[in-house]
Amino acid sequence: MSFKEALESGKFVVTAEVGPPKGTDISEMLHHIDLLKGKIDAANVTDNQSAVMRINSLSVCKIAMDKGLEPILQMTCRDRNRIGLQSDLLGASILGIHNVLCMTGDHVSAGDHKEAKPVYDIESVQLLRIVDSLNRGKDMMGSDLKGSTKFFQGAVVTPEANPIEPQLMKFEKKVNAGANFFQTQAIYDIEKFRTFMAHARKFPVKVLAGFVVLKSSGMANFLNKFVPGINVPQDLIDELKAAGKEKALDTGLNITARHIKQLNEEKICDGVHIMAIGMEDKVPIIMERAGLL
Amino acid sequence: MIITKQKDPNSILETISKYKSFFLIGCSECASLCGTGNEDALKDMAGFLKSNGKEVTGMMVPKTGCQTLGTKIELKKDKDACEAADAIIVMSCGAGTQSATEIFKDKPVYPANDSLFLGNMTRFQMFDERCSLCGECIIGKTAGICPITNCPKGLLVGPCGGMSDGKCEVSPDTPCAWVRIYERQKALGNLEEMKEVIEPKDWSKGQKPGTLATRKDKKELTE
Known part of the structure; x- marks a missing residue:
């Protein structure tokens, strides 16, 4: 069952991430792909994540697909203008990559090439519209394509953005622009997420809740301080602290598994997106503890 | 106005190292308000050049440095001083500097300033960028605030x-x-307007180099 079919069937889906490395030695990344395949429904392949230059998403999507792991092509608007984006989308399509996640992309100032010219010729909502247009056999200028694409397109949303209203307006714009599914920024407060989902459920889209495993109380404090839209509640920080250094990671895995289990059992959303950030080997453990394997 | 900032003086010295004598040109408009092209700034530069073994043959602050013809006329009174200089140093924006490039056909011209942005003076010598001169103003749709300039990503459809x-x-x-x-x-009470998805920007409207002629010639005016 493809990722799209899984979501449409009502199955509680799980996606994770494959992060292309900087350089041509991909042995570790291939190992991650092997760890994830057969267990998750699809893997996002990040696009120069955090504006740090690495192998492009498209090539790694092809490798993942050939190895039996269905890829979701992440596309940011930071590094390519409208010609480059459409061209890469057509290229992805002929390679058999049909899931795309449209995002604006972290600014170059966050990355390792701070002197680069940021592009942002178009942005996430407009990119979703472009994908929709390519699916209907036209480029964004309305010219006919010789053969259309068949993308299943997604977008991102930050359920705990502050203020939330402009974010919800953008969410609605993304829905109207053709987004089929959403993956969220990492969430840690299920009750707050439930409030967001009450709003999201008004729209015909699938929502996958984002997860970043907490390795320690220090990491939780760091996320709260420096990562936009992330709010780790104090009780979770206390739980990690109480676990002590030795057991903090295991406790973090338990917290993630517990939250995923609750989302699934109470049918709060349609699936989860686990951002392991180098701990891909922990994804199957989380799934097991959440009762998904 | 065009916001300028003086280059590191040592980098200026390095660029002009092969020349000995200079004529300085400022500007009484933006560069004066920025403190980079007024008379005091020119005097400071002259002092700096002299203390580094250079000669200054003269200096002049034109009314509007980017008005090429007017500046050329104003410079007539300094003809000898200009001719005596190996090179020209311009202490205005890139536009004023290139007026000098056009005026001085056979003399090298060097900028003393970096041109930063089109800015608003919020307080004395405090400047903020508000407009990117993008060629097609959209702030009628964005509550009079330009997201192309005020958002580092220039987003048109909402916050990232x-x-x-x-x-x-x-x-x-x-x-x-x-x-x-x-x-x-x-x-x-215009929140509805924010629901509109602004179309991708038509960058061809701001294609470089920009050129525009608004002058109506005499014949057209009398008709």
């Missing part, structure tokens, strides 16, 4: 995921342009 507590991901002290737009539209 990097917005945090109303602040910008790129410069955490700066309010998010789209939160500002949202708040102003809300206060004006």
